[in-house]
Amino acid sequence: MTTAAPSPVTSASTAQPALHALNLSRVYPSGEGQVQALAPFTHTFPPGLTAVVGPSGSGKSTLLNLLAGFDQPTTGQVLIGDTNLTLLDESARADFRLKHYGFVFQNHNLVSILTALENVEFPLTLAGLPPRERMARARELLALVGLEARGRHFPAQLSGGEAQRVAIARALAGDPGILLADEPTGNLDSKTGELVLSQLQTIARQGRTVVLITHDRDIAALADHHLQVRDGVVGVVD
Incomplete structure (x- = not known):
């Protein structure tokens, strides 16, 4: 089976599906009853870079897992365009993520035996x-993050910042409308972290919705939009 190639990474993405959280909450059982990890929360994530700080x-991670469909909410829905992610079964959610989401984690999670x-x-x-x-496509994406000369290198041969930029390139492979980044600068020095953040800003300016989870307020301050999470309660800072 063949699939149409994704659009070039250098052109702005258009008509990307909007990401909505509607009355989203998560409660976990505990020995003493229940723990509210996320209080009911409604928000539309606009195109651009949204920092979630706390x-x-x-x-923060509970919110990201719900937005990605990795976890199911206790109440509420996650809508991406006309699709209710919450109503899809696990297999359908995985297929949907492959087409519409990109992910960057604190640990780059590159496959060690692949270049x-x-x-x-x-x-x-x-x-x-x-x-x-x-x-x-892969060569084009590595060039986008400034690593076209490192394509033959394995993860163990890359610096932490280079590996994270490869992870960003991988996250963009399917030209996703939504990119979720969980503490992507957490293991990096400040200069390298700023370079990674610059890559995320470039991605966001192409019309994508980028959600950045961070505990670093200096990093968060550079985002277009801001949310703050404390004790499971999410508030808009803008």
Whole structure:
């Protein structure tokens, strides 16, 4: 099966589906009853870079997991365009994520036995692109993050910042409308973290919705939109 190649990464993405959280909450059982990890929360995430800031254990990762469909909410819905992610079964959610989401984590999660180029190609293989098209796409994405000369290197041969930029390139492979980044600068020095953040800002300016989870208020201050999470309660800072 062949799939149409994604649009060039250098052109602005258009008509991307909006990301909505409607009365979203998550409660976990505990030995003493229940723990409210996320209080009911309604918000539309606009195109651009939204920073979600808060201390460890505040509920930031719970929010991201719900937005991604990795976890199911206790109440509420996650809508992406006309699709209710909450109503999809696990397999359908995985397929939807492959087409519409990109992910960057604190630990780059690159496959150690694949080169940088092959890591970027991997989601395109899952999407069914022919070898020549996915290689061209992967090379284009590595060039976008300034690593075209490192395509043959394995993750162990890359610096932390380079590996994280490869992870960003991989996240963009399917030209997703939504990119979720969970503490992507957390393991990096400040200069390298700023470079990674600059890449995320560039992605957001192309019309994508980028949600950045961070505990670093200096990083968060550079975003277009701001949310704060404390004790499971999300508030808009803008």
